[in-house]
Amino acid sequence: MKKTPLLNIALSRLVASLGHGDIVVIGDAGLPVPPGVELIDLALTHGVPDFLGTLKVLLSEMQVERHVLAEEILLKRPTPLPALEALTVGGQLGQRQLLKHEDFKVLSRQARAVIRTGECQPYCNIALIAGVTF
DSSP states (O other): OOSSSOOOHHHHHHHHHOOTTOEEEEEOTTOOOOTTSEEEEOOOBTTBSOHHHHHHHHHTTOOEEEEEEETHHHHHOOTTHHHHHHHHHTTSSOEEEEEOHHHHHHHGGGOSEEEEOOOOSTTOOEEEEEOOOO
């Protein structure tokens, strides 16, 4: 049995397969998944699982060098935003980059996978760029 909080087989496999610079997107329930990009669909119903909880569990195993958000998140200010700020300041998310939402969707075409949550607040999407532990 694993010692870390991440129990989902597909997510564990994804993290174990990442190389430096690979992109993983955690998206809300409405984020489109580009053709050809793996979808790991965790969504059960509105809000389950939520964006922030999913992110925190993924961070228990994934080394993140930097992250990308849609700049619109700063205008809409959904509930998870203060926690994202704290994770950034604490170093768990590395450096931040902001893109327009349409450009964020273009970036997601390069992702190794999109993790779909049940989050239903606007712009609760993040692209995590894998770092290294050495």
